[in-house]
Amino acid sequence: MIEDNVVFIGNKPVMNYVLAIVTQFNNGAEEISVKARGKAISRAVDAVEVSRNRFLHDIKVKEIKIGTEKIETDRGDSNVSIIEIVIEK
């Protein structure tokens, strides 16, 4: 099985993740999975949109999935929303 390329979105500026996406496509990736959780979900959408509108006009969104993940915190378990945006050339 070939491991798909994944870009995890965190709290850095959007352009950092745009650069990661563009680089992975330029390195030959056919498909990239952009993943984020919690408040970073908005930034994941921004990263995909900026990549598509400004740098890689030939990529398209293949699939978007949302879900919920349990995370452990000091004050017990907590739920956090997640998103996965799969983009392809």
Next chain:
Amino acid sequence: MIEDNVVFIGNKPVMNYVLAIVTQFNNGAEEISVKARGKAISRAVDAVEVSRNRFLHDIKVKEIKIGTEKIETDRGDSNVSIIEIVIEK
């Protein structure tokens, strides 16, 4: 043409929008479109996930679309990301 039910996500607490979604389904809606832009995108995913996990176990995500919208600000045009999550019974 029948106008679909739409819930716009803003800056209020997530539960306000969960209540709006649950109410619309209870009022007979078969399908609801949850829309948000900018930083509210994360909250839109939260609202759908909380509705689905805690209140309406029989709803599912039909389609998720993302895009970019131009908005006019004091300092000229600016781009903002948007999301539309269509959920159905």
